[in-house]
Amino acid sequence: xxxxxxxxxxxxxxxxxxxxxxxxxxxxxxxxxxxxxxxxxxxxxxxxxxxxxxxxxxxxxxxxxxxxxxxxxxxxxxxxxxxxxxxxxxxxxxxxxxxxxxxxxxxxxxxxxxxxxxxxxxxxxxxxxxxxxxxxxxxxxxxxxxxxxxxxxxxxxxxxxxxxxxxxxxxxxxxxxxxxxxxxxxxxxxxxxxxxxxxxxxxxxxxxxxxxxxxxxxxxxxxxxxxxxxxxxxxxxxxxxxxxxxxxxxxxxxxxxx
Amino acid sequence: xxxxxxxxxxxxxxxxxxxxxxxxxxxxxxxxxxxxxxxxxxxxxxxxxxxxxxxxxxxxxxxxxxxxxxxxxxxxxxxxxxxxxxxxxxxxxxxxxxxxxxxxxxxxxxxxxxxxxxxxxxxxxxxxxxxxxxxxxxxxxxxxxxxxxxxxxxxxxxxxxxxxxxxxxxxxxxxxxxxxxxxxxxxxxxxxxxxxxxxxxxxxxxxxxxxxxxxxxxxxxxxxxxxxxxxxxxx
Amino acid sequence: xxxxxxxxxxxxxxxxxxxxxxxxxxxxxxxxxxxxxxxxxxxxxxxxxxxxxxxxxxxxxxxxxxxxxxxxxxxxxxxxxxxxxxxxxxxxxxxxxxxxxxxxxxxxxxxxxxxxxxxxxxxxxxxxxxxxxxxxxxxxxxxxxxxxxxxxxxxxxxxxxxxxxxxxxxxxxxxxxxxxxxxxxxxxxxxxxxxxxxxxxxxxxxxxxxxxxxxxxxxxxxxxxxxxxxxxxxxxxxxxxxxxxxxxxxxxxxxxxxxxxxxxxxxxxxxxxxxxxxxxxxxxxxxxxxxxx
Numbered sequence: 001x002x003x004x005x006x007x008x009x010x011x012x013x014x015x016x017x018x019x020x021x022x023x024x025x026x027x028x029x030x031x032x033x034x035x036x037x038x039x040x041x042x043x044x045x046x047x048x049x050x051x052x053x054x055x056x057x058x059x060x061x062x063x064x065x066x067x068x069x070x071x072x073x074x075x076x077x078x079x080x081x082x083x084x085x086x087x088x089x090x091x092x093x094x095x096x097x098x099x100x101x102x103x104x105x106x107x108x109x110x111x112x113x114x115x116x117x118x119x120x121x122x123x124x125x126x127x128x129x130x131x132x133x134x135x136x137x138x139x140x141x142x143x144x145x146x147x148x149x150x151x152x153x154x155x156x157x158x159x160x161x162x163x164x165x166x167x168x169x170x171x172x173x174x175x176x177x178x179x180x181x182x183x184x185x186x187x188x189x190x191x192x193x194x195x196x197x198x199x200x201x202x203x204x205x206x207x208x209x210x211x212x213x214x215x216x217x218x219x220x221x222x223x224x225x226x227x228x229x230x231x232x233x234x235x236x237x238x239x240x241x242x243x244x245x246x247x248x249x250x251x252x253x254x255x256x257x258x
Numbered sequence: 259x260x261x262x263x264x265x266x267x268x269x270x271x272x273x274x275x276x277x278x279x280x281x282x283x284x285x286x287x288x289x290x291x292x293x294x295x296x297x298x299x300x301x302x303x304x305x306x307x308x309x310x311x312x313x314x315x316x317x318x319x320x321x322x323x324x325x326x327x328x329x330x331x332x333x334x335x336x337x338x339x340x341x342x343x344x345x346x347x348x349x350x351x352x353x354x355x356x357x358x359x360x361x362x363x364x365x366x367x368x369x370x371x372x373x374x375x376x377x378x379x380x381x382x383x384x385x386x387x388x389x390x391x392x393x394x395x396x397x398x399x400x401x402x403x404x405x406x407x408x409x410x411x412x413x414x415x416x417x418x419x420x421x422x423x424x425x426x427x428x429x430x431x432x433x434x435x436x437x438x439x440x441x442x443x444x445x446x447x448x449x450x451x452x453x454x455x456x457x458x459x460x461x462x463x464x465x466x467x468x469x470x471x472x473x474x475x476x477x478x479x480x481x482x483x484x485x486x487x488x489x490x491x492x493x
Numbered sequence: 494x495x496x497x498x499x500x501x502x503x504x505x506x507x508x509x510x511x512x513x514x515x516x517x518x519x520x521x522x523x524x525x526x527x528x529x530x531x532x533x534x535x536x537x538x539x540x541x542x543x544x545x546x547x548x549x550x551x552x553x554x555x556x557x558x559x560x561x562x563x564x565x566x567x568x569x570x571x572x573x574x575x576x577x578x579x580x581x582x583x584x585x586x587x588x589x590x591x592x593x594x595x596x597x598x599x600x601x602x603x604x605x606x607x608x609x610x611x612x613x614x615x616x617x618x619x620x621x622x623x624x625x626x627x628x629x630x631x632x633x634x635x636x637x638x639x640x641x642x643x644x645x646x647x648x649x650x651x652x653x654x655x656x657x658x659x660x661x662x663x664x665x666x667x668x669x670x671x672x673x674x675x676x677x678x679x680x681x682x683x684x685x686x687x688x689x690x691x692x693x694x695x696x697x698x699x700x701x702x703x704x705x706x707x708x709x710x711x712x713x714x715x716x717x718x719x720x721x722x723x724x725x726x727x728x729x730x731x732x733x734x735x736x737x738x739x740x741x742x743x744x745x746x747x748x749x750x751x752x753x754x755x756x757x758x759x760x761x762x763x764x765x766x767x768x769x770x771x772x773x774x775x776x777x778x779x780x781x782x783x784x785x786x
Contacts, residue, residue, distance in 0.1 A: 118644025
């Protein structure tokens with residue numbers, strides 16, 4: 001682990017008029033660390049994720065990111081060009097619905113290659129070879145490279161979305177319910193794949209999920225949100241094995257045992 | 259350092275918010291230390307708080323009061339108040355843990371499960387796998403199982419994978435939560451042997467053993483957990 | 494033509510022309526940038542060149558000589574109608590000869606005869622946004638132009654190679670103008686793309702339905718996008734023009750009968766006729782098939 005965090009969030013708040021989206025959120029995220037944000041619908045976890053990923057501007061507070069050159073930058077003071085560049089190179093965003101993160105009408109290969117072309121890769125052969133490699137890493141048969149994601153199953157689409165995000169070697173990936181809407185068996189495979197990729201690539205990730213099992217499997221650290229506030233935070237197994245806040249205890253006790 | 263683990267005046271209670279906020283005291287004033295090269299065993303009946311103490315030392319349970327001092331990279335760290343990142347670092351390099359049950363991960367082979375702590379510490383995958391094979395061999399896990407995910411293994415097989423995973427690293431402190439519970443006599447002997455080797459290497463071991471034979475064989479000292487019963491001070 | 498008094502010169506009112514000229518000037522100042530303009534209803538349907546006609550109407554003067562081509566031909570419906578329109582509403586001289594024209598309004602070709610300084614080529618454009626194929630949101634495409642995010646353009650070319658083994662886009666082939674804006678050259682064959690590069694003529698593009706004007710000033714760099722390992726190439730033809738024998742020109746296939754008979758002839762009719770007048774002959778030239786008696 002390096003001595004400096006990757007992302008520093010201080011007193012971040014987002015209000016929708018007088019309604020609280022999320023309020024006074026502060027935390028640091030270190031390289032290679034996976035943070036799970038859990039909570040029920042409406043708890044503000046997605047608002048927080050969207051603020052962190054600069055898809056939404058917070059009402060107040062700051063978020064600083066350590067760029068690849070080591071410089072700290074205030075995310076909300078960067079120009080839009082810089083932010084968009086960051087989002088397609090050093091960051092990834094995995095949507096719950098793969099159709100939101102994929103181009104459904106272009107081939108799987110082009111979906112993976114788009115980021116490479118966006119940063120100036122102009123060699124078709126290399127782009128395609130990289131796409132083949134990444135399809136393999138997310139367990140999609142190379143023979144499907146020229147198929148459109150429309151012809152893919154939900155699990156395959158989600159894996160393609162992951163490959164599309166990881167091809168530029170990002171250091172930070174945001175995930176919004178990455179396993180939501182998938183069959184349990186498909187979920188397990190995806191989680192396992194994600195877990196492997198996160199470990200192998202040393203990715204830092206912020207994963208929003210309402211599924212505590214997902215949090216347990218993927219994250220080292222978690223924050224529990226309710227009504228826009230963080231009610232409990234800490235090591236994932238500490239929070240899950242010894243929940244302190246009333247709401248966390250309710251969440252943990254609500255898990256169905258199989 | 260001769261005493262890598264010092265537990266000092268630690269208290270723990272659970273507050274059950276779902277049951278009207280009742281407070282269940284677990285232990286109070288827990289104080290002991292474990293020296294390098296010794297195996298201290300937590301003794302006492304079920305429910306006395308042995309597992310809770312182990313979990314506090316590993317960080318799974320929060321600590322209400324007191325300190326848990328561990329020698330981490332030559333620095334003293336208080337696990338009771340350490341931030342999550344420090345706890346993770348301590349777990350990676352200083353405190354190992356053999357839990358009672360294996361938390362299996364789908365699609366990762368037994369060999370991979372065992373080798374993982376070494377890989378996480380930067381050991382080459384091939385070398386980590388070689389050491390994992392050696393340990394699984396010693397624990398008499400049939401070689402045909404090594405490449406399979408342990409989810410479908412029997413209790414004893416899973417336990418051996420778990421033990422191998424816990425013993426593969428050279429953490430200076432090793433926590434053992436009933437490692438021999440579902441093992442046959444032969445494999446219990448293997449585990450006793452492994453514990454002896456750790457002691458010789460100067461590892462401080464803290465364990466729970468219900469099996470009296472194993473306890474007799476490995477324990478240098480019994481820490482009687484009933485003396486930390488929460489009721490005694492809670493009043 | 495006394496009834497012409499009911500129209501202003503060149504059909505559009507002066508305020509409208511001024512508005513369009515401002516858009517044109519802005520387009521020239523920012524080569525390749527699509528300038529929005531308040532496109533007017535014209536006395537012809539969308540798709541028949543309303544954008545080009547408005548640009549021509551805004552720049553044409555009584556001294557201008559107008560040539561109008563449709564797929565290279567001066568004598569097809571669209572070309573004839575637009576030529577007649579400007580004869581009627583502006584009373585300007587018209588020609589079919591490229592060299593004599595000061596303004597050439599074109600639908601989907603650039604004349605073979607090299608353009609010169611002082612000439613203006615006005616393109617009729619159906620869909621001005623080159624990124625539209627992959628990104629339907631106008632807000633997003635505008636942002637992509639503003640931030641020079643053109644990776645998506647190569648996604649389209651990638652798809653071509655993946656599906657066809659080569660860049661199969663043959664018309665509306667995207668170009669980068671002066672190293673900055675990616676531009677749709679209108680559905681001209683990519684054969685004509687190299688002619689846009691450093692052209693001495695002014696090139697103006699009008700999209701009536703989409704309400705956009707853009708421009709390439711004279712002597713501007715226009716580069717066709719490609720991959721290092723799949724460089725840009727223009728179409729080549731196996732045989733010369735069947736009528737005038739010209740090679741290295743863009744050819745149209747003409748069906749001769751219902752038995753599969755066909756020939757390839759110049760798509761630029763003026764170029765073909767000029768060559769024939771100079772005595773050039775192709776293998777299906779009437780003179781050769783039925784020698785003059």
